[in-house]
Amino acid sequence: MSAHPAEALQGLRDTFVGSAPSDPVLRGQREHALERFLERGFPGTREEKWRYTNLRALTRRQFITAPDGSLSGEQLASCRLDDLDCHTLVFLNGRLLTEHSDSSLPAGLRISSLEALDSEDENEEDARPAFRELNTAFARDAQLIEVDADTALAKPLYLLFISAREELPVMVHPRIELVAGSNSRFSLVEHHVSLDLDENLVNTVTDINLAAGARLTHTRIQDASNKSFQICRVYVEQARDSHYINHHICLGSALARMDIDVSLREKGAETELNGLMLGKGRQHMDTHTQVDHLAPHTLSREVYRCILDEKSRGVFNGKVVVHKDAQKIEAHQASNNLLLSEHAEIDTKPELEIYADDVKCSHGATVGQLDRNAMFYLLSRGIDRETARGLLVFAFADEVVAKVAESGIRRAMEKRIVGRLPDGDMLREFV
Numbered sequence: 001m002s003a004h005p006a007e008a009l010q011g012l013r014d015t016f017v018g019s020a021p022s023d024p025v026l027r028g029q030r031e032h033a034l035e036r037f038l039e040r041g042f043p044g045t046r047e048e049k050w051r052y053t054n055l056r057a058l059t060r061r062q063f064i065t066a067p068d069g070s071l072s073g074e075q076l077a078s079c080r081l082d083d084l085d086c087h088t089l090v091f092l093n094g095r096l097l098t099e100h101s102d103s104s105l106p107a108g109l110r111i112s113s114l115e116a117l118d119s120e121d122e123n124e125e126d127a128r129p130a131f132r133e134l135n136t137a138f139a140r141d142a143q144l145i146e147v148d149a150d151t152a153l154a155k156p157l158y159l160l161f162i163s164a165r166e167e168l169p170v171m172v173h174p175r176i177e178l179v180a181g182s183n184s185r186f187s188l189v190e191h192h193v194s195l196d197l198d199e200n201l202v203n204t205v206t207d208i209n210l211a212a213g214a215r216l217t218h219t220r221i222q223d224a225s226n227k228s229f230q231i232c233r234v235y236v237e238q239a240r241d242s243h244y245i246n247h248h249i250c251l252g253s254a255l256a257r258m259d260i261d262v263s264l265r266e267k268g269a270e271t272e273l274n275g276l277m278l279g280k281g282r283q284h285m286d287t288h289t290q291v292d293h294l295a296p297h298t299l300s301r302e303v304y305r306c307i308l309d310e311k312s313r314g315v316f317n318g319k320v321v322v323h324k325d326a327q328k329i330e331a332h333q334a335s336n337n338l339l340l341s342e343h344a345e346i347d348t349k350p351e352l353e354i355y356a357d358d359v360k361c362s363h364g365a366t367v368g369q370l371d372r373n374a375m376f377y378l379l380s381r382g383i384d385r386e387t388a389r390g391l392l393v394f395a396f397a398d399e400v401v402a403k404v405a406e407s408g409i410r411r412a413m414e415k416r417i418v419g420r421l422p423d424g425d426m427l428r429e430f431v
Contacts (some may be wrong), residue, residue: 033136063171066093080104086158094172108151113335114142127187142175149181156187165196170378183213196227241268248275264298275304276400279312286315293326308344317352333363
């Protein structure tokens with residue numbers, strides 16, 4: 001349904017009235033978040049962080065909250081990753097489906113409902129992004145994940161978020177808070193997928209707090225409908241000697257925006273951010289990262305790759321801030337981009353902002369096309385042009401995917417990527 005942006009904002013207010021929680025404290029918190037969002041409105045291209053991403057198509061739609069639904073075993077099987085040995089929670093249009101989720105969890109892992117979605121510190125409110133406020137206003141079945149100190153979990157926790165089509169586009173606001181105890185070891189997999197060719201809005205917020213010595217590998221796969229809107233923000237707070245690894249694979253949606261904010265607050269904290277955006281048609285994919293080195297002897301590495309075909313557009317903005325007295329840190333960024341069409345477009349902007357003098361920092365960006373020598377080599381070996389092209393594209397993408405340590409997750413991601421490439425069926429015999 002098409003609407004003027006002002007009508008879309010009024011529609012959000014009307015939707016809230018019909019779906020607000022009955023608890024007066026929680027309702028007041030959510031009303032406050034909604035009012036702050038409505039005052040500011042949707043971000044526009046005059047804002048530096050949204051300069052290359054126009055939300056016009058999103059703001060001209062009206063979204064409803066999804067009714068309760070169910071999922072058959074066949075539908076679930078078609079959505080989930082193959083051959084993944086894990087603990088599983090399944091969500092349909094934002095609601096937890098207990099019948100398809102694990103009822104028992106290993107010792108040291110607890111999952112419970114999260115009611116208080118944001119702190120009451122008014123000094124922080126001005127810094128909260130608009131879509132976080134929108135998530136706070138409408139999130140339901142928010143989950144608190146707690147990992148006890150000194151706990152090493154052998155299997156990943158797999159969160160499967162399924163978006164399904166309704167008569168009108170629906171908005172879904174998943175909310176996850178993860179607290180990892182000191183010296184814990186944990187792997188989290190988020191998988192966002194569509195059951196149908198929906199035009200839904202999925203606006204996700206994930207808050208992560210790593211205690212001293214905690215290690216978390218966070219894999220996020222976005223493979224939703226090419227007509228949907230996917231907005232995601234990940235916030236990470238790291239204590240001494242903690243280690244956070246993020247693998248972000250973006251394949252679906254008409255418009256996708258991913259923000260990752262990492263704060264390295266104490267000595268020895270390390271973060272590694274790896275990302276792949278694979279776009280075609282008129283898809284628009286935007287990734288923004290910010291890493292704040294707030295303490296000395298901290299380390300960050302970022303490797304992002306973007307592959308764009310037809311009239312798709314990609315955006316990467318990676319910012320590293322080295323704060324005063326954060327001496328002897330290392331920060332490295334690499335943005336490598338492959339354009340498969342003369343109509344594809346990439347805007348890449350790695351940034352360094354340094355207020356300390358004893359640091360090792362680097363950043364760089366490349367934009368190019370397929371290597372002609374490599375193409376000639378494959379053709380000379382009897383491989384047809386389309387298959388050769390697909391193999392080279394896959395090899396470029398796999399530089400990121402190969403960083404995933406868990407073989408089951410890595411293989412599942414490779415299958416999804418191959419399925420998105422031209423002549424994917426032919427490529428499977430090579431991959």
